[in-house]
Amino acid sequence: MKQLVQNYRKGLLRVCEVPAPMVRPGGLIVASRCSLISAGTERASVRVAQRSLMGKAMERPDQARKVMDQVKKKGLVETARLVLNRLDAPVALGYSCAGVVIEVGDEVQGFKVGDNVACAGQNYASHAEIVFVPKNLCVKLPEGVDFQDASYVALGAIALQGIRQAEPRLGETVAVIGLGLLGQLTVQLLLANGCTVIGSDPDPYKLEMARESGAIAVLPEQLEEAAESLSKGQGVDASIITASAKDNGPVRAAAAVCRKRGRVIVVGAVSMNLPREPFYLKEIDLRLSTSYGPGRHDRVYEEKGVDYPYAYVRWTERRNMEAFLDLVRKRHLDLKRLTTHRFPIDRATDAYTLIMEETEPYLGIVLDYPAIAGDRPARVVELRPARSESRVRLGIIGAGNHVKDMLIPHLRGRPGVEIRAVCTGSGIGARAVADKLQAAYCSNDYEAILDDRDINAVLIGTRHDSHAAMVVKALGAGKHVFVEKPLCLDENELDGIAEVYVRAAHSGLRLMVGFNRRHSPHARKVRAHFDGRTSPLVMVYRVNAGTIDPSHWIQDRTVGGGRIIGEGCHFVDLMQSVCGSPVTTVRSVSVGYHQTGITNDQSIMALEFADGSVGTLVYAAAGDTGLAKERFEAFGGGRAAVIDDFTSTELYSGGRRHAFRTRKQEKGFFEEMALFCASLLRPDVVLPAFDEIEAVTRACIAAERGFVTGECYPIGTTTVVPGVSSAALS
Missing domain, CATH: 3.90.180.10 (Medium-chain alcohol dehydrogenases, catalytic domain)
Incomplete structure (x- = not known):
């Protein structure tokens, strides 16, 4: 189309x-x-x-x-x-x-x-x-x-809502400042309401259009005189601003022509630097109109x-x-x-x-637009011939900002890897990303990518509620899968994925979840630092997460799963990778109340691991953004380590400090993409085992439940492939 x-x-x-x-x-x-x-x-x-x-x-x-x-x-x-x-x-x-x-x-x-x-x-x-x-x-x-x-219809509803805010009575006089299309509609609606209308605009053509509708139309410099004459010196009952201006000229003009206790309604985009004197002396009622009316932006x-x-x-x-x-x-x-x-x-x-x-x-x-025939609208647009020599032929499903900013740059130009197709919910988004990547085609129907036999791997970066179904279908279609975190939103989805994964793993398919932080060079330094230890670790991960609007989709339990499932999994996975042992139990508690009604993003999780290590995740959404977002600390075996926002790492042992710094944040995006692609090109490359992914996912799901019940939950991984070890599967 x-x-x-x-x-x-x-x-x-x-x-x-x-x-x-x-x-x-x-x-x-x-x-x-x-x-x-x-x-x-x-x-x-x-x-x-x-x-x-x-x-x-x-x-x-x-x-x-x-x-x-x-x-x-x-x-x-x-x-x-x-x-x-x-x-x-x-x-x-x-x-x-x-x-x-x-x-x-x-x-x-x-x-x-x-x-x-x-x-x-x-x-x-x-x-x-x-x-x-x-x-x-x-x-x-x-x-x-x-x-x-x-x-x-949209402009008509905007004009109508502005008039509703003005509450004009039959016979009242109303000034309309700005006679563009929105102003012309406002003029006609006010006249239909039985009002006398004075319109103001510097454009003679627009003034003439307003006069033809039945309004008194004048240049801006003539507005005060016209209003005084028409209202017998009292001023208009209401002024509706439908102009667009960077200064407060329209607001000043609206107040100047209003009577005492009159009404000024702002519909257009104008400066709100209000002159105090006219609004104060006349006790003018200032009102703003929100687009089409109640429901807009909700x-x-x-x-x-x-x-x-x-x-x-x-x-x-x-x-x-x-x-x-x-x-x-x-x-x-x-x-x-x-x-x-x-x-x-x-x-x-x-x-x-x-x-x-x-x-x-x-x-x-x-x-x-031409009338559309009865055929089903095309949801795949062919753009250019596909290359056939690549061993990894990748389809991208979901190309939002995170995928475009953090993942795709590390896939482009990688030897042996071709991005064959791009699918997003937005047609124009799919076309733009596909053109940039020189993909063969674009679509907004992910089934088209799964049905493409030439594609042997997919990257899934859609909203969280779709991950489980897409992973199951992609594995069932014989595709290797990289899915952004989280893997899924509840245990039923996880059980379904595990069942399909058992069969897929036996046929050589790979599954990787985007827990990128474990792949960071900072995380590698910490793991190497604790290598060979014989005692458990004590770990603390503090996340100054920042606020997300309660209406954001990630806060919707059915779509995003909340911030612990949606993002907290990153931090649980890093602790698990550092101690090298799966989560076995989780306790969670959140603040008692918050004005937004959302408390789970201000919480603490206490984790126990199979090797006896313990960890605490402090997830705080109400802090100041001046503080760095993430800080990880680990202690054990006479050693200690600190990762500060993935720009600096300090390693302590034998009374000495060793520092590792990177010029910018290194959260592991390059490394995880490199690992996933390498695993598809070389069978000896090991990915994180599924039981690790499963343990992290179950822990975060259990933590969400614990916020409600206050109980401690054991975490058990249930996925076993007979005769195949986790390392072999990965």
Whole structure:
């Protein structure tokens, strides 16, 4: 399918062929017929993308500060590589479209194949021939509303929510500052509500459009005089700011024309450096409007489809979308007059040239799409001929930031290894990574990679809830597997993997989990330091983990499994590798309460190992980021060792200190990728044994249970391959 894609690093726009999205529970697959370019918002995005690196940094000083912090940890060269990788990531433009439902996901009611719908949402209702949209961002088209008008649904809902925040009464006077597309919609909605409207904008073309709708339209310098005249010296009842500006000029103007105890509503992106005097003297009520309305930026509402109760939240974003389309149906709005240009999707870049260069006046610009035939949308896009000489032909399943930043760089150009295919949930992401790696094809259906007989190994880097099923299917399909941690989320999944692994190991298949820290040169130094000891170790691993928003998917027990299963496994594995013995028991306790409702990421785990060693994992999410993230200490046999954030290691024995330092953090990503690839090329190369992986995974699952029960749990590994030792299997 065709989709408009922007390269954020260079600012280039192009329409390219990408895999069509797959249906997921809670959403719909929609074949687009029209999508609306939100000229103001999208022009600003393109302008930022076209700026230099310094210009981008000045636009986002918060991100620039994070980059400087990374330079201190990873070094200038590594940080530059990471930043450029992120900037190379493709961006989907557009967030308002209309089309026909061609597939309905599980857990969706009220929609069927063939329904005409309007859709909203950044990264959902994009400028693409086919889109996946969660059900709460989709509404059916009322009878008589065509696709062109329906494509305005997102901007219409934004305008409507701004008006709801203004609470205009019949007969009140309202000023609209900024008469772009959003301002024009706001004008028409206010007039439909029985208000007198004064519009302000420096563009004569936009002023004339507002006058044709029935508003009084004036230049910014004429606004105060017009408002005073129209309100008989009292001031307008409300001012709605739909302009975009870096200074606080629109806010000053809005306050200046308001009456005492009036209302100022900020809808557009403007500076919030408020002038105190007019707001104080007039006791003005300042309100902000959040996009389409209640539900916006709420993952539970938008992604999981959990609605707000009608009686308590009358106007959610979806109900705003429905109300807007109903006003269109009743002919209270004239959207045809606002649509100044239409382009087919093949000429989408011409539309943006018009917007960026302003070669002629414009307002509403609609992209048109051909009707999709009844065939199943293509989810595999062939890009180039495959190379056939490589012994390791790898398929990548899941190429998020971690995989792109930390794993792929250590696979590219490795002798004997070819990255044959790339699969991600995002079609544009799959295409971008595949092009960069010169892969033969891209897809967003991982089954396509498993069905490819030429691929003999897969790297799985998807969200945690999918790991177990993908590992089982990949091993069953005869593929070697590298899976990012964690291996799985519960013991039933682990038992299923173990059962399949027994058969796969006998046929020579390899399985490796991304516990990278054990492969770090710092970890190797520590293991060698304690080599030959005859007494157990005492180990302490402190992790200053930092906060993660409670709405992040990793905090979702069903998707990410929580941070102990999702990340804590790293640290348990390192302790296990240092003492060279599996975990046998685990106790866990977390803080008593936290305002987020999440306490397991502020916790302590006490571990016992089969050789008598003990370890403590202190996982703290509420610390200050100024402190280094990780510190590991081990003591035993008259020796001691300290790893400080994988940049320095200190080894103590015989009263002497030996220091080992690296120029940047070395967490073992290069070494683990090298080991996995070598194990596929040489049968004598040993991977970590499955019983070690199993022990770590069971320990973290048990720790999560212990947070609730307070009990101590024994950890037993159950995977035995008769006649084959763990070392031989690995």
